[in-house]
Amino acid sequence: MSGITPQEIKQEFLKSKMGIAGITILIVLVATSIIAMIVIPVETFQEWNNPGSWILYPKAATPIWVNMFLVEKIPEHQILENPDIQTISQEEISLTSHQFGLNFDYDYFPNDFLYVFSSEYLGSPLLKMSVIRPDGVKLELLSASLPHSNSKTIHSERIFSTDEAIKKNLSLQSEKFQFSLDRLSSEDIVFSKIQTNEPLKGNYIFLVDLYGVNYENQIHESKLIIGGKAFGIMGTDELRRDLAIGLLWGTPLALFIGIVVSIASVVLGLLYGVYAGFKGKKTDETMMRFNDIIYALPALPFLIILSVTISNSIFLMIGFLMIFGWVGIAKVARSMSIQIKTRGYVDAANIMGQKDSKIIFKHILPQLLPYVFASIAISVPAAITTEAGLSFLGLGDPSFPTWGQILHDANTFGAAARGLWWWIMPPGIMIAITGLAFVFIGNALDAIINPKLKR
Amino acid sequence: MKRYVATRMATMFGVLMITLLITISLVGSNMDTILKQGIVFQVRAEIAENPAIAESFSSVEEFESFVQAQIDQRIKVLELDKPWHSPQRIGVTMYKILLLDFGHATFLTSDEGSSNVKDILFEKLPRTVLLFTTATIIISIIGIFLGALSSSKVGSIVDRITSSFAIISSSFPVWWIGILMIFLFAFTYQIFPARATPDIPSSDPRYIGSLLYHMALPLITIVLIGFGSWAYLVRNFMVGIMQEDFINAKKTIGISEKKIIYVHALKNAAPPIATILALSLSGSLGGAIITEAVFDWPGMGRLYFEAITVMDLPVIIGATYLITVFFLISIFIADLLYGFFDPRVRTGQ
DSSP: OOOOOHHHHHHHHHHOHHHHHHHHHHHHHHHHHHHHHHHSOHHHHHGGGOGGGGTTSOSSOBOGGGGGGOSSOOOBOEEEOOOEEEEEEETTEEEEEEEEEEEEOOSSOOSEEEEEEEEEEEEOOEEEEEEEOTTSOEEEEEEEEOOOEEEEEEEEEEEETTOHHHHHHHHHTGGGSSSOOTTOOHHHHHTBOSSSSSBOOEEEEEEEEEEEESSOOEEEEEEEEEEOSBOTTTOBOTTOOBHHHHHHHHHHHHHHHHHHHHHHHHHHHHHHHHHHHHHOHHHHHHHHHHHHHHHHSOHHHHHHHHHHHTOOOHHHHHHHHHHHHSHHHHHHHHHHHHHHHTSHHHHHHHHTTOOHHHHIIIIIHHHHHHHHHHHHHHHHHHHHHHHHHHHHTTOSOTTSOOHHHHHHHHHHTTHHHHTOHHHHHHHHHHHHHHHHHHHHHHHHHHHHHOGGGGO | OHHHHHHHHHHHHHHHHHHHHHHHHHHHHHHHHHHHHHHHHHHHHHHHHOHHHHHTOSSHHHHHHHHHHHHHHHHHHTTTTSOTTSHHHHHHHHHHHHTTOOOBOSSOOOTTOOOBHHHHHHHHHHHHHHHHHHHHHHHHHHHHHHHHHHHHTTTSHHHHHHHHHHHHHHTSOHHHHHHHHHIIIIIISOOSOSSOSOSSOTTSTTHHHHHHHHHHHHHHHHHHHHHHHHHHHHHHHHHHHHTSHHHHHHHHHTOOHHHIIIIIIHHHHHHHHHHHHHHHHHHHHHHHHHHHHHHTOOSHHHHHHHHHHHTOHHHHHHHHHHHHHHHHHHHHHHHHHHHHHOHHHHTTO
16 A cells, blocks of 8 residues: 555566456456357346247256267257258149258167147148158158148247157068067157167158149148257257356356456445545544444345345346445545544645545545555446355346356255256356356455465 | 443443334335235135034024134234234334244244244344354354454465465355255265254254254354455455554564564554454344355254245244344444544544
8 A cells, every 4th residue: 555556566466376366267257258248138037937939948958069079979059040941842732841951870779859840831731740860761750731721820839859640650661670669759660760769860851742733732840859868069958948048148147247346346445435534533433333233234144135125137136235344345445544544645635724535635535546446346246246155046037047046946956956057156256257257366366455464 | 432322322222222113114025915814714714614603504604604703803903904014013013023022923833832023033033142152252263363464474475375265265256155064074074964953952962062963063164264254354454454653663662573473463454354344243133134044054044944835924024023132232342442442533533
């Protein structure tokens, strides 16, 4: 505090390995936030709690990169959206055919498969589904007519691999296999070798044919989903949500909460403390008593009660965190301003008749700036972990899912017991890394301000 | 000194009252609604139990007005007709709470089945104290030793490892490490139980053994996360003291380095260490809420969390009060210790 110039601080800071590490992590985090906000539209993120928008994703799937470490590969979840479309018309019969090519190169059967489509038709067209396997065997899966309609209509449907019709069709072709198909699910048959019930690797072609009479039918939004156990860079959770989206969007939220809370509480505490110290006497006494009261309130129980009774909106939560954040800083700022107050130039300014506010802002506050930056950096992690803790208890703002909330969901669905490590580890590591960045910066600054600790 | 103690006590009492007031005003209106519903339910249940009352009325209207009169009467007796913020009711409520009369819980019960909030609280409190006090004591012993060790060899490997461990461990949330520990040592390697609640009744003689076994995982977690920052703090105090003149003087006299560190320097670092010990004991009580929820440890923290989830207001008020009391007592002790060690504070300069 003894008159270090900003240049000196900058120089010292750049020399400190810790400071550089902290700044580097922070820059990476800020870059991540910017990427998240650009690449993933807010609308996607707001759909986080809407199960309908995640329906095509797999349940509790591992990250795909896990396959790199495994000898026996887990099937990836694949959403095939762009089929080869062929349209053939012969006299009054017209055929619309969608072909999905799939390279299946895994050592386990897929979980299921699902065909989603919506079709525009007249009459009652026939829908046929079949698959040509790598060994050349063609399996008929389904042959069904769409509901009859006299006028032009649009029909949407999802055909699941668990469909009874598919099962029946497959059992009719059981002579193609050299083992009993009893009690096997459709995907275990379709993707199985002929000789034994083991997964058959290679290129599969799924054919969806729609036959119509006198009318050219169309299929829109044709999607084939091969349900796997691995998906995306971060995997998915029990509610089929892509964890990568939650984790990426968690970064700007955590930074926002942490930085706003710490800046606001440090500034508040600083002004409060400096004013009390500068004024002294009765003002000081009263202000410090009030400070004592807030200091003695147990923070977490109160935060819980506040979020339960008033509101769990993220903005109010930031306010609540501020209430408990400024107290310690006010105490230190007060004792510092008492020291500075006794210096000659403050006396001089006083005698010259400068206004109190001018003395505080011009002569006292600038002296405290290094300390201010250090305490802002140091108080960020606490704000982030407290918010994460509240969210973990289920008291967070559901419209802005944070890392804490992802962990809350993980805990609710018993992720630890079920070994879903990709649901537990990344959010916690992100919280810790973010905290660490600020702790590094804060400690580096602290070491510059209090050189005694360096030795 | 007396005056100092007296002012501190007065402040503490004031804080306690303010805390109570804030809690009551936050949950007050909900509390009234719940209590009134309770009365309606009670009256209806009593009448349903005794069909003779219902039969003695000729018309439905007459019966309904009788029921309403009964409800109104009871509401009046309990003074629920006045709003919760009327000075009289707040006064009575606060007086009752001061005497540890928290009333009856709405949903939660103690293990013995009592719904008296006081019974519930005093059943859970010892378990929280057991876990967190043990943890804090272990943490402080390891911390003081490691801190003294690394301060004697500033810049050495031990010092660097301690400092970096302190910084890294302090940025992990305890409860997250808790989940990881459960994941690793309860499910992947089945060494410890996943739920910390002992599965045999508390009357069984083996209960204590079971409790200790269930306590192991939370205890290890808390210690693991806690001791680093303790060691770092102690180290920083000690480094400061080791630069003082009297230590240099002792060095020149020829007193051994070990003796200087562990006797003279540590003695001088005692006041801040004692203060932090007192504060961290109470701080752990508040932090217990999330940790106990993770480990399912049957203490105050989990009780608090359960009470919040089902909105059991008498329990919430009682637990907040008790946590505040403990928090204030430890702040008070910390203050006294500081005043005792550092005479400047005492005289108020």
